Amino acid sequence: MQSDNCGPDRPAHPGIFPTREAGKSDHEPAERSVDFPVSVVLPAGGTGERTGLQTPKQFCSFLGRPLISYTVQTFERLSWIQSIVVVVAKEHMDLMTDIIQRFQHRKVRVVPGGSTRHRSIWNGVLALGGEAEGEAAAGDRPKVVIIHDAVRPFVEEDFLYKITMAAKEQGCTESDFEFGTECLHLALQYCGTNAKLIQGPPTLWKVTYKRDLAAAESIIKDALSQSACIITGGSAHAATLAGALQKAAGALDTELEVIPDLMGENASYLLKEWNFIRVSVNCSCLSEVEALLGDLEAADRALLHPVVVIWVHLSCSGESSISGGKVEPDVLMELASAAKLQNILLYGIQLQQSKEIERWERSVLKVMEITSALIRERSPALVGQLLQA
């Protein structure tokens, strides 16, 4: 039913949502080199009238994080972006400052907006000028200022690089002054910096109506659901299951990697946007998944997004059992409730190994379907459940 080749569960542009660690993700091209200072002004003073909501849309939350933080993250991850100024309405200064602290944004300053959008941009550009004057030599003054709608979170590095280089080479053209907005004048006059008004591609769409919130959430969820990492603990049975899951995942368009543990080089998985599947064989004591949760917390991996951890409990009747085959649902629920406070969503799946090939393949497919659904939906209501495959 959900296997339509045009179901809405896949984004048109799977890579458009940036990962936090620039250059580290497998889904992202290598970072561009920009050898001059670039700054960003994000006007975020809108009232969100058209969404029909009380909260302005830049402060609406997706998976527990406000939209504005996603937009900031998009720019912040690029090493060649020097500084970011977010311009918000006076009454939202405290809220915005809290967001910056909570999600540990660096490079960001907040300034109050003016009575119109253009006055707000003016304030932002003025803040950049002041920053360059007060804190650094003229060499650090931004050569290019990108003025970008705070409610257009899905902008790609390739595009930002292209427009930055174009702005550097062309300066402000006469036609920009003719057809552009006052922003260009402001940037030139008060910051001593060239500015350029940019026409964006369709991916640079603006969150405008309430239906756009659903589309944005879907894009974010898709981007976070593309890959998962199976940890086998070195068990041969677990590796067999992991191999079968990889095969099943191919049909579901999910990338699965299999590793024995998170030691050595594998620790780098903790720094990437992965979801985790921990397979335990005949061990129902949860100590293995507890260790994984500890690693994730130590790496502060769930700061920006909830991380999904799926504990798969495989019972093999022929094997000796370390701690008995029966899982206590209450214990899993308690562990999941604690993890949820750390923004880690823990779910359980149990399955029985079978020598009947057909039955085994059906179980494996079920594990994969459940896993995909849990990773995609990230439902807080279902954490701690022990599902059957």
Added chain:
Amino acid sequence: MQSDNCGPDRPAHPGIFPTREAGKSDHEPAERSVDFPVSVVLPAGGTGERTGLQTPKQFCSFLGRPLISYTVQTFERLSWIQSIVVVVAKEHMDLMTDIIQRFQHRKVRVVPGGSTRHRSIWNGVLALGGEAEGEAAAGDRPKVVIIHDAVRPFVEEDFLYKITMAAKEQGCTESDFEFGTECLHLALQYCGTNAKLIQGPPTLWKVTYKRDLAAAESIIKDALSQSACIITGGSAHAATLAGALQKAAGALDTELEVIPDLMGENASYLLKEWNFIRVSVNCSCLSEVEALLGDLEAADRALLHPVVVIWVHLSCSGESSISGGKVEPDVLMELASAAKLQNILLYGIQLQQSKEIERWERSVLKVMEITSALIRERSPALVGQLLQA
């Protein structure tokens, strides 16, 4: 985390998705009276280039049903709409005919499109003319023809009524001919019918980009998730739980009604867009939920949308147990797998009655959170699971 007051889980216009049974839903205003014949032409020949998909977007599926069927349903449910002509590309004639049969659409004819959009509309209008000539007296010839994009499924009856009356009263004005498209000429020239080009409200948005598919799915899911019906079987314990759930549902913005059974007047719940929660007390044999599934199948309730049925198993230690307190997960899974073939999604939740008020309230809240998540997401991967509250 999901409780943001502007989360994308709620539609801007909760009532915009029409129910199938005109005038029967509590969410819908009474039907308007229109005393002249009105027909609809739905041009659906697009290739869906902008979504970046192989399947044209009018044939993309949402919860197992193509978008075009939602648009057809929107018009079909209105008694004052006489006939609907869907114009599709020649290669999609069979597909569209299958869709009409599968979802039991009445009032609908399919005609092949032309080489351009306007030629397609021409064909559609010609078909209306032929229909009136061949099959009925001139009195049945449509007085108003609504030409409506097939990929704008979310149109409200109020708006259709308003524009229909305006079209009847004003005819085709000169300004329509001046500024409208050829459609107006076509309708007038070949059908002998007045036509009017209509400017729609924001809810009349068009599914254009792939992100719009996600927004459309979200609107459809929201519309199907607004209300659920709790069946208590007349048990006092079940009624107590149902009352507590109603209280908890208030905070989650879900409408819950409590009924003892589906007998007599309550049978009308089977005809509405409700989700069902069946509470069984100390009875783990599933016969009660089986009876409900039988009723739903008999009423053909899952024809247009998957129906969610949640079986809540409440264990009260003080009560005598009819069939033992332990639920066999395999039995529930088998029943759910069979129901899924009928487009009914069955899930289970079990909880233990507790005399500790705090513990009991926590369990009730958990039932409600799980229920809301299951109803909202309609995940086929999770059917047959027995969840813990």
